[in-house]
Amino acid sequence: MSQAEAARKASPLWTLGLFRSELLTTFRRWRTLALLGVLAAVPVLVGIAVRIETGDGSSAGGGGGGPAFISQITNNGLFLVFTALAATLPFFLPMAIGVVAGDAVAGEAGAGTLRYLLVAPAGRSRLLLTKYAAVMTFCLVATLVVAVSALITGALLFPLGDLTTISGTRIGFSEGLARALLIALVVAVSLIGVAALGLFVSTLTNSGIAAMATTVGLLITVQILDQIPQLHALHPYLFSHYWLSFADLMREPVYWDDLTKNLGLQALYAAVFGSAAWARFTAKDITA
Secondary structure: OOHHHHHHHHOHHHHHHHHHHHHHHHHHOHHHHHHHHHHHHHHHHHHHHHHHHOOOOOOOOOOOOOOOOHHHOOOOOOHHHHHHHHHHOOOHHHHHHHHHHHHHHHHHHHHOOHHHHHHOOOOHHHHHHHHHHHHHHHHHHHHHHHHHHHHHHHHHHOOOOOEEOOOOOEEOHHHHHHHHHHHHHHHHHOOHHHHHHHHHHHOOOOOHHHHHHHHHHHHHHHHHHOOOHHHOOOHHHOOOOOHHHHHHHHOOOOOOHHHHHHHHHHHHHHHHHHHHHHHHHHHOOOOO
16 A cells, blocks of 8 residues: 555545545435435424314314324424424334435445445445444434424424423423424434444345345334333333433423433444444455
């Protein structure tokens, strides 16, 4: 390797350039844009449904169904943000992350571009880390798309103002908006376990479709396991078990117990499956 190539490989600017290229590739795909479009549509549909249901003066979620906070939407449109995140977190958001993460490595291998990326020179560890960073960026963008869409829809269809927390205390609109942003960030971080799992699966095959299907299938399986009462001893170790703990940020004072368990569990999944993905990818025979 020449001195110029060695310097380029070690340069932080080269890493940033690789990350920028990965982001552009990810967000230019029609599949990615379609996923973001679906996520943006969910809050709109929920808001319209609540507006129609409450058009005669009845309250939303009066029968006890629906996601958390749904009965409060008519009083304050900001609650649509919390409701939309609660509605999309169990399936829509993680499915989108699973699709993007599952295609990260396998899609490149299937398209025959993976070996050219390694010749760039990127280095396997750096390339894998860049892809994981791109998936995590998508996690954040996808979550913010849901939150912003819900905020705009809530502002258009319902009044905004001070809001009542789960504990019954009143907080100002600006504080409520800050908590909504914090909740969105917590939801994004709650998906790092799925992202690492999807990236690991992506290193096991050269088929992007197979990797995406496997990741989504594992996601559905974990969700089913989390609903079986007889497996209650297993539930605290499933990455989805504490996802809805973000609702505790709407208590006064905030309950941190389940929130810290969720973040710790996500960090554990990220470490385990991230290490497994690295071990697999660095030892993998790249032929495509």
